[in-house]
Every structure is written in C-alpha cells, then in structure tokens.
Amino acid sequence: MNDAAATAPRKAALAFIFITVLIDVLSFGIIIPVLPHLVEQLAGGGIANAALWVGVFGTLFALIQFVCSPIQGALSDRFGRRPVVLLSNLGVGIDFLFMALVNSLPLLLIGRCISGATAASFTTANAYIADVTPAEKRAASFGMLGAAFGVGFIIGPALGGLLGGIHVRAPFYAAAVLALANFCYGWFILPESLPADRRSARFDWSHANPFGSLVLLRRYRQVFGLAAVVLLSDLAHYVLQSVFVLYADYRYGWGPQKVGYTLALVGLCNAIVQAWLVGKLVPRIGERRTVLAGIVFGGIGFACMALAGNGPVFLIGIPFLALWGLAGPSTQALMSQQVGPREQGRLQGAVSSLASVAGIIGPALFTQVFALFISNHAPIHLPGAPFLLSSFLLIVALLVAMRVTRSGAQEDVANRKPEIVTPGMPLAEVRANDGGHEQR
Template sequence: MTSPPLANGARKAALAFIFVTVLIDVLAFGVIIPVLPHLVQQFVGGRTDTAAYWIGAFGFVFAAIQFVTSPVQGALSDRYGRRPVILLSCLGLGLDFIFMALAPSLAWLFVGRIISAMTSASFTTANAYVADVTPPERRAKSFGMIGAAFGVGFIIGPLIGGFLGDIDLRLPFWFSAGLALLNFGYGLFVLPESLAPEHRAPKFDWSHANPFGSMKLLASYPQVFGLAAVVFIANLAHYVYPSIFVLYADYRYQWGQKEVGYVLALVGVLSVIVNVLLIGKAVQWLGERRALLCALLCGAAGFTIYGYAYVGWMFLVGLPISALWAIAAPATQALITRQVGPDVQGRIQGALMSLVSMAGIVGPAIFAGSFGWFIGDATPVHLPGAPFYIAGGLLLAAAFVAWRFAPRTATVAASQPA
C-alpha cells in the first residue's frame, strides 16, 4: 500500500517546511567546504599531497560511520516518525560544528567529523518525508525541489564560507553551528510530522537497523535492487568532488578560497535551474527511465571535460553539461519509492544511505589517493585530472546498469517484499 497523499495545500506546506530544513542544513555544510581542506593543510605543514591523503581519511571515516548509523536512523523514523530524527540531527550537527571550531589539532578535527557522521540524518529522512506526503506520480518533481534546496545552499554557503574563511579559517564553523541550531529551533516549533501513527512500523526492527540487514531488505525487492546499484555507483563517482575539488582547483588553477566559493556558487545556480525548471519537464517528456540514462551520460561527459581542462575556463565549460546529471537522483528516487509502501520508506532510504556511505568508504581512497599519486614525486606520469576520468568511467557503468535494470513502465508496488 502507499501512503495517502495530503490535500494539496497541506502537501505544499509540508514540502515547504522540509525544503527549508534541508536548505539550512546544506548551508551549514556548504559554508565549511572552502575552508576545511585548507584547515587540514594548515595542520600538516602546508603540504598539498599530504592534505589530500588526510582529506581522503576524513571522508573514509565519515562514510564508514554513516554506513552503520544510517539504517538505524531510517528504522527509527519508520517507528517513531520523521520529525524527531530530523530534530536530533540538527541539534547534534550544531553542537558538533562548535566542537570543530574549537579543535586545537588535526586529531580533534578528526573526532569532530566522526560526530558529524553520527548525527547527519536529515538528508536521508527528508527523502522518506517527501515520499510520505507526495503521490507517486509527483515524486520526481518533489525530489527535484529537495535537489533545489541543495543547489541554493551551495550557491550561498561556499560564498559565505570563502568570505569568512579569508577572515579566519575557524569562523565558518561558528557560522555553521548557528545555522544548524537555528534549524533545530525552526523544526522544533514549525516542522510537522509526516508519518501518521497508523502507517508506522509496529516495532523497531533490529534486523533491518544494521547495514547488512538493510542490504538484505533491498535484495528482497528485486525492482529496487538494480536501482540501488545505480545509486551506489553514481555516488561513488560523486565523491570525487569532496575528495579533491578544493585541492585540485588550488593545484591546477591556483584558485583560492574565494574563487572556489564562486565556482561552487555557480554550480549551485546551475543545480537550482535544473532541479526547479528541467526535472519535471524532462521526466514528463522522457519518462523516469530515459531521463535517468541521459542524465548519467551528461555527468560522464562533464567529468571528462574536468579531467582534461588544463586551464580554469575549460573547467567552467563542463559545468552546465555536468549540471544535467542532477536529473538522475530524483528520477532514481521516484522509481525506487514506487516499489515500496510507507511503513518501510525510512528503512529503504536508510539502506540507500548505507550504500552512499559505502561509496564514501571507497571513494575518498580512490580519488584522493589517485590525485595524490598522480601529482606526487613518485608518479610515472603527471596526470592531475585522473580522478575525474575515473569518475566519468563510473557514470558510464552506472548508465549501463540503469539501462539493464530500471523498469520500463511506471508501477506502484505493495509494501510487502517479494
């Protein structure tokens, strides 16, 4: 069975609430993007190659923790509702940003990232929230609005982070802490619950509240399992951005914090355009399956341009092509949420987040490691764009899997697994 959609006015209000919640969280993360790698670089004596390896280690641990905790968060939201999970996430992030702002050493900063991984739940739960309040035929467009929140956050966040980071590398962490705590206050007084008591899981299910049980849950839905593989491969490719972009831009184009902030803001503008204006039309025109395939191919083309670009303006040429990749995630989410009922949406989203985290365990090692290797003294060939070539190949593989497994017709399955 599927969750009964809210009346149109109530649905729009609920989506507006979750949009603002995600937006503030993305702002908090976006603000620290331009400065975190440079803070790590400061702790390791200014060496770019050493900082790249440490950023890879940060990403590895963050993803490993989320791999374990995401299914727990999904199961909790299925049992007790989406609202308390989102609120705890916002509170935890706010306190953790304060911890990182005060970190006196690389080790303390590392501990702060571990705490961030444990408390980051709002993004996963937001997807389940959207599935709760939106009928299946409108979900791709609604997931696109969540993507737009990411885009707006990445327009404003890195710009603020670059500006504040030029004053003090610690200042963006204090600003992010204020945003996350503001989000907690907003949700505490405004955010409604989306999952009615009658649609909640009857008990907290430990068998699915662990990463291996969640993988078994995905496997029990054959239509979902192939799409889950697309989620994993595409997110593995996406980890090239947090793993190397700031250091790559500094190394190859001599872009500082402000320049990186401007580029990330442009990425955000393009993301908003795609998510707000193009996703609904693309899915309506092409269907979810073909929209997914076209988006993955555009992402692969964009990564190829990034890898080849030996001057900054060439990198910028790839941005609008790569931006069309944003269509893939809402199309995939819409296809997946059609296959399951409301009582397991949280666990399915938690399982998918575990796959994203699994990609994050592998991705930083691949991308930061290859970047450090191909710019290091021992490399047989100087190829700083190698990580982007690898990411483009991964998206081609994801397109093949999507072609093979994405359903050709739109169906809404029952809650019970096969």
C-alpha cells in the same frame, strides 16, 4: 475542496523540509573553507600533517554515516519522521558549538564523529517526501531537495570564507546558530508525515544495521539495480571533492578565487536543473528516460573536463554535469515507488549508506589515480584520468539502469508478498505495501 485542504499542509511540510536540507547544507558548507585550517592549528602546523588528518576526518565521517544512516531511517519508520528530523537538527547544532569551543585534535575528531552520527536528516527528508507526495510527483519533490543542496553549496562556502577571514572559529558558531534555529523552527512548524497506523510495529536491528538494511534492497529487483546506479554515481561524483582543486591548479593554474567561482557556477547550474528542469521534464518523458538522459549528460561532462586543454573548455563541461542532476531525483522516485510506506525510511537509510560507502572509497581512489598519472611512473601523462574514470563509472551505471528499468517494475509488483490488512487500511495502501513479512 478536500484536495485543496490536503494540498496546503503538504506544501507547508515540503517547504520546511526544503529549508531543513538547505540549512543543513549551509551549515556544513560554511565550515568547508576553515576546517582544514583549524585542523592545521590543532595538529601543530604543517600542511602535509594537516592533510593527513583531514583525510582521517573525512574517512571517519563517512564510516559513521554508513553506520548511522540506516539507524535513522529505521527509527523514522518506527517512531515517525518528525522526531528524527528534530533530533538530527539538535545534534548537529550542539556538535558545531562543541567544535567551535574545543582546543585539541582528539576532541575535534570526536565532534566530527557526532556530526556523522546526527547529520543524516537528508535520509529522513527523502522518506518524508515519499510520505506526503504522490508517486507521480516525487521526482520533482526530490529535485527540490537537490536544489536545496545546490543553493547551500553556493552560499555556504562563500559565507564560510567570509567569516573565516574574521576568525577561524566564527563559521562554526554560525553553523551552530543555523542548525539550532532550524530545530526551533521545526519544533513549532513541522507536522508528522507518517501516521501511527502506517509505522513499523517495532524497531528491528536487522534492518537498522548498515548491512542488514541492504537486505531490503535485495528484495526488489529494480530497487537493487537502481541502488547499484546510485553507488556508481556517488562514487563518480567524488572526483570533484577529491581532486578538482588539485587538478585545476596543476593543469590551468587556477588559484582559490577561480576555484571558488567555478564551484559557485556548478552549484548554480545544479540548482536550476533540480529545482526547475526535473519538474518540467519528468511528466513529459517519464522517470526512466530522465534517469538515462541524466547519466549520459554526466558522462559527457566528465569526459569534457578530462580532455579540456584549457580552462574555458573545462567550463563547457559544467552545464553537462549539471544536467546529470536529472538522474538523481528520478532514480529516487523510481525506488520509492517500489517500496511500501512502512519501509521508506529504511530504503532511504540504505541508499545513504551506499553514499557513505562511496565516501569511504572515492577520495583515496581518485587521489591515487591523479597522483599516478602526473608522476614520472605514469604509463601516459594524463592529468584528467580521474575524470575519465568517473565517466567510465557512469557508462557502467547507464548500462545497469537501462537493464533494470526495462521490466523491473512489473516484476517487483508481481513478486510482492501479501500485506496483513489492518482494519480501515485503504485498499491502495494494501496493494502498495510489502510489509506482510513484518511482525505486527
């Protein structure tokens, strides 16, 4: 009876977090088709000029996320997950409304900075999952968040293109409505997942700054190694955002419609893998094997895309790339199992900062490689070189993952510092928590 009573609130909380991430991805996906056109208008016209500014917007957004993600994670460890999630939803909604109304490029740039600062609910959502989900079920729950991302990626750009045909500002208004509705829904529905006695005693800037937050990763051998896997994987993924449209047009002559259908297929396959297959596979073969298998499939998918001489062969790589989605949730689960409850938010903030680092490096890296290997100065004409680079990055990630997951968990448990025990603290929490170094 007690188990059933505890399961119902947990399921309700997980459902809300799923909806929160889905709406976040939807709201950002909606503006993907129209933001460059709005930038072009405010920049005075010209595709080349607009492309320059879009690059600036993307890099600045990633930089802001790099700084703010660990701050949100540390705030959630100190004050709880609920207020941080709600603040993120409110800030994103107000920001989209702001961007819908501004009439100058500097103001639009300020809007994107606000988005980068507030749109880190995925960080706190991951910490929330770690709070309310048993360790053995976290991979499946993280997979559900990945599925929310996939569904949002399918629906968002399509809806944005439809609304953008009505007016270039319409998607921004729609995104604002979605985010603010999410805030209102959460205000009345979302429970707190982190009890007061499990929160950090104080907000520590040494943990909240993006570099200080990485110290947490260094304290755990397996977590630090898996963080390298996350960084390499995130970097490899940016080939799709950076050069896929250009590559498909250059090599296969695909226009916007075919590109849109292909992206929808990618999102659909990814959602199926993360929502269904992760939960089925991890209990059978474990997180470690699931991580390794996912990375192998991702490397095969990128290699297939790089070497495909025609569009149908390129499409064969999409299911392999979707199976790469097995690795992400399982990696998150392994990392969260090595960190105590008082540090889950900082862990997810540090991981989000790594993703932001990839966002700063990736676009420039892959566009430059693509430009080089289709130019007259290329050592060999190889349009698929960026995808081969992504495949190589995943090979390196595979080697790192194989090494750190072989015995890292046992070493981390042995090296943990003793926790200061508070009255009434469950013995399981005392053993799982590495918070003894904190001032209480």
